[in-house]
Amino acid sequence: MEQEQSEYTPTAFDVETQSRNIQILKSIIPYIEGPRQRNFAMMVKFLELRNVASLFNEQPVSLSMCSTDDPSEKRVHLLNDIKKFCTPAEQDSIDMMLTALQMFTSYDTFFHTPTPE
Numbered sequence: 001m002e003q004e005q006s007e008y009t010p011t012a013f014d015v016e017t018q019s020r021n022i023q024i025l026k027s028i029i030p031y032i033e034g035p036r037q038r039n040f041a042m043m044v045k046f047l048e049l050r051n052v053a054s055l056f057n058e059q060p061v062s063l064s065m066c067s068t069d070d071p072s073e074k075r076v077h078l079l080n081d082i083k084k085f086c087t088p089a090e091q092d093s094i095d096m097m098l099t100a101l102q103m104f105t106s107y108d109t110f111f112h113t114p115t116p117e
Contacts, residue, residue, distance in 0.1 A: 009084050017051040072105050 010018065025044045032040050076098060083094045 011081070016055055017048055019051070022047055022051075072101060075101060 022044060025040075025047070029037060029041050029044065079094050079098055079101075083091050086094060
């Protein structure tokens with residue numbers, strides 16, 4: 001059976017919407033008894049949702065992948081970000097996709113680049 005990754009790596013979204021205080025509150029949830037646990041957990045998720053809403057009220061949104069306008073480069077960054085959360089078999093599949101993307105990009109560059117006249 002494939003083993004899950006045990007180390008948590010926050011995404012850019014988590015970094016923007018989480019805080020130290022929310023992490024502390026999440027740590028408390030298992031120690032609360034009965035129905036209070038449910039209400040407390042819902043309050044913590046509400047605080048997270050409030051952070052998400054305020055994030056998108058700011059101009060410009062800091063989550064944008066703005067380092068490049070090249071769609072193929074954005075795909076490579078996306079796949080590499082997703083890969084961190086995948087099982088080893090899924091990571092291998094993503095590596096194959098990245099290799100294929102690189103080959104298509106190289107092919108495009110080689111055969112569709114205008115030649116100087």
